[in-house]
Amino acid sequence: MGMKLSGRRDAISDINVTPLVDVMLVLLIIFMVTATLLRTKDEQERLVDMELPQTVRQRPVTIDPEDRSRLILRIDENLVVRLDDQLVTDCSQAARSGNQREYEPCFREIQENLRSNQRLLDAGQLYIMGEETVPYGFVVGTIARIRLAGVDRVGMITNPEYLLEESN
Numbered sequence: 001m002g003m004k005l006s007g008r009r010d011a012i013s014d015i016n017v018t019p020l021v022d023v024m025l026v027l028l029i030i031f032m033v034t035a036t037l038l039r040t041k042d043e044q045e046r047l048v049d050m051e052l053p054q055t056v057r058q059r060p061v062t063i064d065p066e067d068r069s070r071l072i073l074r075i076d077e078n079l080v081v082r083l084d085d086q087l088v089t090d091c092s093q094a095a096r097s098g099n100q101r102e103y104e105p106c107f108r109e110i111q112e113n114l115r116s117n118q119r120l121l122d123a124g125q126l127y128i129m130g131e132e133t134v135p136y137g138f139v140v141g142t143i144a145r146i147r148l149a150g151v152d153r154v155g156m157i158t159n160p161e162y163l164l165e166e167s168n
Contacts, residue, residue, distance in 0.1 A: 071120055072157065073146070075130040079138060081110060083120070088113045091138070103138055107145045114149035121150055129157040 074082045079091035091106035114120055126146060130139055146154050 070127055071123055071125070072127045072129055073142070075128065075134050075139070075142065077131040077133045079106070079134065081106070081142070083114070083117065095135075103141055106138075107141050110142055111145040111149045114146060114151065124151060125153040125155070126151050127155045127157050 068084070071083060073088070076082075077095075079095040081088040081091065089106050089109040091103065094102040094106060114126075120126060128139065128142065128146075143154055
């Protein structure tokens with residue numbers, strides 16, 4: 001007993017894929033054009049200048065933690081931060097509380113002390129060496145404050161056990 005009105009069309013429930021296909025074709029063309037630009041002229045020079053990371057197997061980087069010519073920021077398990085032998089900040093109270101919001105005064109102190117270190121600003125490079133138990137959030141916050149202090153190149157000193165396993 002349903003009545004159909006003339007001039008009125010039923011709704012179409014199909015998905016219109018034409019805009020999706022258009023977008024995908026444009027992206028495909030963009031990738032095809034940029035892929036030709038990334039082609040290497042020779043082994044050392046690229047048409048588009050970019051810094052690619054080196055893998056450990058290609059160029060292993062080993063830094064001696066006892067080397068005094070490099071600036072190393074050390075973070076121990078109590079969150080005591082030292083630049084070489086100089087105390088930068090002591091966040092042991094924040095470490096005991098376990099509340100990451102209490103790290104902020106430590107981060108400010110790290111930034112201020114590193115910004116006033118002329119040797120660090122001249123070098124423009126710093127390595128971080130932390131104990132295994134240092135919270136990830138503290139390390140990330142420290143790296144952010146190092147960058148805000150004006151240091152552009154920050155490296156991490158890690159446990160080189162993989163080099164020993166690889167050589168055996």
